[in-house]
Amino acid sequence: MGKLEDDVKFDPPCHPRACAIQDCIQKNDYNEEKCQKQIDALYECCNLFYQRNGDDASCVSCPKANLLRLKMKQRSEGIK
Secondary structure (H helix, E strand, C coil), X not given: CCCHHHHHHCCCCCHHHHHHHHHHHHHCCCCHHHHHHHHHHHHHHHHHHHHHHCCXXXXXXXXXXXXXXXXXXXXXXXXX
């Protein structure tokens, strides 16, 4: 996982951050709780991707824009 600017320009966008989540989950016996930093990093990258490309853009590494914003809101409020 690199700098945000590099990861959003990656092909496909944000892919290194999605891979970091998979690596973390596998290393932690599929305990997602231990990978919150990686999940937040992916959401940060995806959010920037949609800001730059519009909500109708598509990225295999990112949830749809409306779902991403809902997930980010829930995480900020402590809801899983």
